[in-house]
Each structure stands twice: as structure tokens, then as C-alpha cells.
Amino acid sequence: MLSGCPPQSPAVAKTEVPVEGESPLLAATFAYWDNILGPRVRHIWAPKSEQPLLLSDGEGVIIVSLIFDGELKGDKNTCALSMILPQAELSFYLPLHTVCVERLKHIIRKGRIWMQKGYSIISVLTSEIIPIMELLSSMKTHSVPEDIDIKDTVLNDDDIGDSCHEDFLHKAISSHLQTCGCSMVVGSNPDKVNKIVRTLCLFLTPAERKCSRLCRAESSFRYDTGLFVQGLLKDSTGSFVLPFRQVLYSPYPTTHIDVDVNTVKQMPPCHEHTYNQRRYMRSELTALWKAASEEDIGPDTNIHTDETFTPNLNVFQDVMHKDTLVKSFLDEGVWSAGGWQAMVFLLKPGLALRSTFLAQFLLLLHRRALTLLKYIEDETQKGKKPFRSLRSLKTDLDLTVEGDLNIVMALAEKLKAGLHSFVFGKPFYTSVQERDVLMSF
Template sequence: MTSTERTVGMADTFKDCDTKSMEDIDEEMESLSIKPSEDESELIVDGFMVSGTFTDVASNQCRTPVIPSFEESSDTLVEGPDSRAISPVGHSLTATKLKVSSSNLIQAVVLSLWDNIVGPRILHVWKGEACNETVETFKYLSIYTLNGEICRDLTCGGIDTKFYVMSRRKLCVLALIFGAKGKCGPSVHCLSVVMSSNDLQKYVTWQRTLHAWLKRRIAVLRVLMEKDEYDKGIHFLNASINKTMRMLQSLQLDGLPSCIKLEDTYFYNEDSSKDFLLRKSITSHLMTCGRSVVTGTVDSEINKMVSTLALFNTSAERQCSRFCSHERNWPYHHDLCVQGWLPPSYNLRSVLDKIPLGEMQCAEYPTSIIDVKTHEVRQTLPVNEHHTRRHDFLSQEVTHPYSKHDVKYPEKNILDNLQYPENLVHRFMKELFAIPVGLRLSFIQLFIRTIERKALVLIKSAEVDSDQGRSAPKTNPRKLRQDLGLQLEGDFRIVLAMAEKLKPGIYTYLLGDSLNHELARNISLYSV
């Protein structure tokens, strides 16, 4: 087509437009629901605003649209069982008050999700007594924690943990990101734990215990949401958060100090009537990786044993331990290192019946149970068997909503009497009471370092013997024990428990798993 032909075509087009009358144009605009506003430069097409002024076709009135403002919204917290979710520009928010002390570490907990249409949505808020944060703060937190999780793989079953410090708002936020089924399909969820920035050091001390508790609860919550039992999931989470905050409150009120005085332990004055109990308690405490529950009838005797055993734990582990209190009868909490437990009504049979074996099975390490009244010392299964039973029990707890059967709790036969012969603790106590009182704390630290050195030698020997964990061990464990001077079973298990804390997985790697031999053969030293 030549330039002359293009010019003629354009002229014909303009000619056709000129032949249309204004009446024809008005009829076409009415058919498209297009009406000019008072400002002729702005149009409304089928009810959608093209520019700043909205013109109602029916009433022929011009008005400016009201866009919700994040800063100017007057949202309020609505307390009650209603669990309606809102977007960050909503006007109501359901909150539940937490029944805890105002001095608790956690000020509020926010459950939110990412909606592909409206963005972050708040599902529920739990507020403590000391929480003075507004709704705008909770909305800001939901946006802040979920904005970077849009492309998250929802098929992944993991729970990511992130921590934010908001210096301007003087807040610290622990965010647990996970995928779960919402009311509109699978979406990214976030459980945000709001704390004051002044309590940052407390969180750093208790973070491992807090993470273990929250991740266990989230696993059950995801199953309930998968079954569309949203209200039941909120009720379950409400009870779980209150238990978690009660556990933190017990650490605040009756927690152990980081440094323990020798006067508060059995090592200050020698008591021959307590020597046998003390030896068995220390041996079992070291064999269970420093996890013990002390029970009895007198809280002063229980707390004295708690202080004695805590000397063999690190400073961080002591801050995750607590005394018992006659006024505040704290329940058992798994993953606390050393804790005193005062049963409501004491007799030997009732104590064994009231021991929370299910909760003990959820702990990271085995647990020693020490009765200062009857001088009886028991412990749960060794580390290699404990891990397998722990996995089975947690799996039953998660799949319980899908099953018609109740969760099968562990039997009492998992509690074994301490029967392993040992010489490390016996020689340690004999030498300890032979030196002056002022040197005993240093001697205890030297004893712990000796066990750590033996554990490091055990780890290095296993690495060299197995080609850095790439093959099965070539040397018989008995030969390894003879080389390290650990012929007695109790001495070997004490050192092996310390090695497990330094190198998780080595306990099962060397001894195998009597409950699942196939699993033990597939465990590598570097697979953990």
C-alpha cells in the first residue's frame, strides 16, 4: 500500500466519524453504561472508577470514593468465641485474654495467613494482661512476617523459625512459618509470638525449649485444619498457649540461677545416709544427658537435690530448670533440664501412676526419676531406644484426629532401675569429700571437663574408624571401650551420653537401635 492509499483510507475513516450524530454517540454510551461526570474528564465504565471521582449512574450524583486508610482506621478488639478472619483493612478482630501473670515473657500471640486476594489476614489474637499494643500493631506484624513468604512451597511439611527485632516499636517477634489448609485452600500461615525488647535475653535463654513446645502444637494444629475443624484448632491452640505461658511463668518464679552456691547442695556437708542416693542420682543424671525429675514429700529436700544435680549442667541448662514450690504446684514440662515435682498425694504406687510418661516420651533426651523419700532412682529407655519411641509417640499424636483410637501412651515398663556398674562417679565422690570445701566447685568443673574430653576422644575414634562416617564402624565397640578405659557399662554410657550432646546421633551409631535395627544401619554419623 502506497502512502497515497493510506492517506485516502484515513480520510474515509474520519469522514465516517463525522457522519455520526451526537444522538448516536449518546445511545452507544448508554448501552455501555458510560456516563460523564460533572468533571467531563472522568468516566465510570460499568461501575468501575476510571479516575478520581465516582459518578452513580442511577442517582446521577458525583461523589469521591472512600479508600480505607491503614493509619486512620478505627479498628477494635472484639473479645469472644467469634473467629472471623479479617484483612489488614478490616474493622473487627477477635482476641482472647490469656490467663497468665502480667510479668510473663509472651505479651501476645497472633495467628495469621496469606490470602492470595487480600494479602495478610489475621485469624486470631491472644493477648496477655500487660499487652497494650493496638490493632494496628498486630496488622503491621502480620504484613511484616508474611510478605516474604508468598512463594513458599506449601507441600513442604517443615516449620521455619524467624526472629525479628523492631526497635522503634520496642518489640521482638518470634515467627513460625508453616503451610496449612485454610478456609479457601492451602496457604501460608504464621504464628507470631510478641515479646518486649526488654525481655530479649530471657528469650535467648529459653528459645530452644519454647521452639520445641510451639512446633509440637503447630503439628497438631495443621492436622485439625486439614480436617476443616478450624474452631477446634483454635480451641486447641488456646489451651496450648496457656500451658506454654504457664511453663515460662514457672521458670520466672521458681527458676534456677545460673550460678549455684555450694551451700545449697549435698556437697557442702557430707551425709553418709545420702551417699548411696547421691551416687545413683548423679550416675543416672549423667546417663540421661542431664535430664532429671526429682520428687518426694518435702520441697526443701527436693530443691536441694535439684541444685546438686544442676551443678553437672551448663549455665544455659540451669536457666531452663526450676525448683518445686508447695504453694505453686507446677506440672511436669518436657524439655526442662532439671525440675522438682511435688505430687498432690504421695505414695509410691500413686507417684508411678501419676508420672506423665507421655510427656516424658516427647522430651529430647531420656529422663531420670529420683525419689528423695524412698531413695529410688529410675530412668526411661536409653537414648537410642528413646528416639525411636519418641518418633512413634509424636506420630500417633499427630495422626490421632484421623484415627478412631486413642493415643497409646507408653507403658510403665519403660522405667528401668539403675543397674549399670560404674566407677567414675564413685571415685569422684570419694575424692570430692576429701578436699576442702572452697575447692569443691572447681573440682566438679574439672570432673565435667574430664568427661567431655573422653567424649571427644570417643567421637574422633568413631570418625577415624568409620572413614568420617561414610562406612560402618570396623572396630568392635568393646575394643573401643578398652582403649578408652571404659570397661564398665555405666562409665561407657556416661561418656556416650556426653558424646550424644556434642555429636547428636553417635549413640545410635555405636550401639544401634534395638527397636529398629534397619533404621540403625542406615544412620550415618554426619546425617544428623
């Protein structure tokens, strides 16, 4: 070797990931800083294709990088986990950015522990990078469109009994709103599942619809953490295995809807969900640190915490609280400046009247959520004092019905993260205890 030549670059390991359909992700890379060679790529994950794209071709790309410190070969190094996408995929990727980054951030937490123990971080990163590649590929073909035609939903039907029982629809929409617009729809018939998915997505913003996914008719997608609404197919035996860890790591609680048996169940409210999530996350990282070898804990292993907190694998509960808001939307109608508006199913389909009626309902909910936030800000001097007047809030804002309070609180939570924890205080209450406390006001 000539003295003027730089040292040879170490070989870069590569994992080819088979994905169905088109992959919007060009590659994911794990890199580190070498004090001699500078930034070096340690591992590459790329979708398997017949004609791999060369990143050196001058194509404009988007690079999403997470920078972190970690032990590598006995020394502390600055590391980077990056995803590379074509610039043309920017509008597709942006709505999913938070979903991907939050998942990568936690896998990095696990990976740093693995590096500290002297194990390879590659296997840990692979356990999340491959599912993210599969998620992006599935969203490319099965994401819910930004604009939904009401004729493709249950709200277009003249006779609600032809699609689903009216009480089931009421409970599904109500619970969907109570869990911040996050729902999974499970069933055996893909057309029926997707019709309910589109119906629930009517109650989301256009950006949230881009983070929702229809089910695939051929075979079921896996449950993906972070999506707002997703359709999932049961297997040939009529069952669907729901991963506890992935459900618990969702940013919001989730509603579970089974269209085969018309059941609706929901996770505990936001503050309890966040409490369980963080405690489980700490326990998972602690267990990972205590593991004697790489084989002791797999990527999907359920971690059981200490004796004071044992996670309930059946995290979904019956919908306990009735509401009047959704009931009025479906059953009774409202009075507006234009006169009395009948229930949504009495309005003629195909004339945009039902879409207008729905838009007015969503605007009403949004205004009530803003009013609730303003009320709490005034009562607490913008958070300087603790909130102590839940009974007055319920009375003053006409939210004495618990289901109505839950719906408006959930919408307000999305506008102001942490609202539930602030209102209900730092002490943790289980769902039953919380209901007892609310009943005492």
C-alpha cells in the same frame, strides 16, 4: 462506605490467659495471608493483666514466627504462629528458644491435620500455647541461676548422711549423667527437692541451668517437656501424676528421682528413646487424622499404636549399670599433678576446693566424650563406614564398665546428636536386648 476505603478488617478473636506472676510473653498470634487484605491476624493469645500493653506503642519487640501451609476456608493458605516478647527479655528467652519452638512445631503438625479435615485449628494451638505461657512465667520466677553456690547443694554437707544416703546420691548423679543431664526430682518437701535440683545442676553447663527449674513451695508446677532439671512437688496424698506423652516427647531420656523414698529410675537410652518417640508421634498424628470429630481426641489423650508397638506407661526402669567415674568422684579421689586429692566430702567447704574438684571432674568427662567422638570418627572415616568395633572402643578408652560407657556416650550425644543411633545401628533393640548385645562383645 466510600469507594476509596479498604474493606473492613475482620474482628480478631482474643484469648486472655491467666498466669501467675510476671509474664515475659506479650502475646502469641495466629495469622494467615488473605489475598485481598494481605496478612491478617486470626487469633491472639495474651496474658491476662490489669494494664494490657499495646504493641503499637513503639516498643522494641522480639517476634518468633513459625511459617507453615494449611487449609483455611477450603483454600490453601500461608499461615504463621508467632510469639511476641519485649526486646528486654532476649537474654531470658534465648536459652528457652529451642524448648518453645520444638513444642510449637509439633502442635503445628497436629493443627495442619485439623485444618485439612475442616476443623478449627485454634483449639489445638491453645492446648500448647497456654502451657508455654505458663512455662515462661514459671521460669521467670523459679529458674535455676546460671551460677550455683555449692553451699546450697548436697556437695556442701560435711556429713552426707544428714541430707541423703550416699548410695542414693551416687545413683542419682550417675543416672542424671547417663540421661544427658535431664532429670525430674519429685518429693513432698520443697527444700529437699530444690537442694537435689541444685546439686544435679552443678553437672550442667550455665546455659542448661537456665533451662532448669526449681519447685514452687506453694503448689506444684506441671511437668514441662524440654527442661533439663525440674523440681516437682507431690500432692496432699503423696502422689504425682506424670503425663506419659510429655515425658516421651522430651528431647533426651529422663531420670526420675524421688527424694521421699530415695529411689532413682531412668528411661531407656537415647536411640531407644528416639525410636519410641518418633513411632508414638506418627501414631498420634495418624489417630488424629482418623478421628471422626474434634471431640474424639483431646490434647492430652494417650495414643496407642498398632499391635506391634504398645507403649509402656511405666517408661522408667531401674538403673541397671554401675559406674566408676561418679563413684571415684564421691568416694575415692583422683591423682593429679598437684598430688592425691581426697574425696569431695573430705575437702574443706567454703574454700572453693570442692568447686575446683567438681570442675576438674566435669573437665575429665568432657575430654573423654571428645576422645570417644574422635575415636569413632577415625574408625568410621567420619561416618563413611559403619561402626563395628564397640568392644575395641570399650577396651581402648577404658570404658569396659557399662555405667562409664553410658555416661560418656550421653555427654558425646549432646556434642554430636544421633551418636547413639549411629553406634548401635539402625535395627531397634529393647533395653534388655541391647544389654545382651553389649555383653556379647
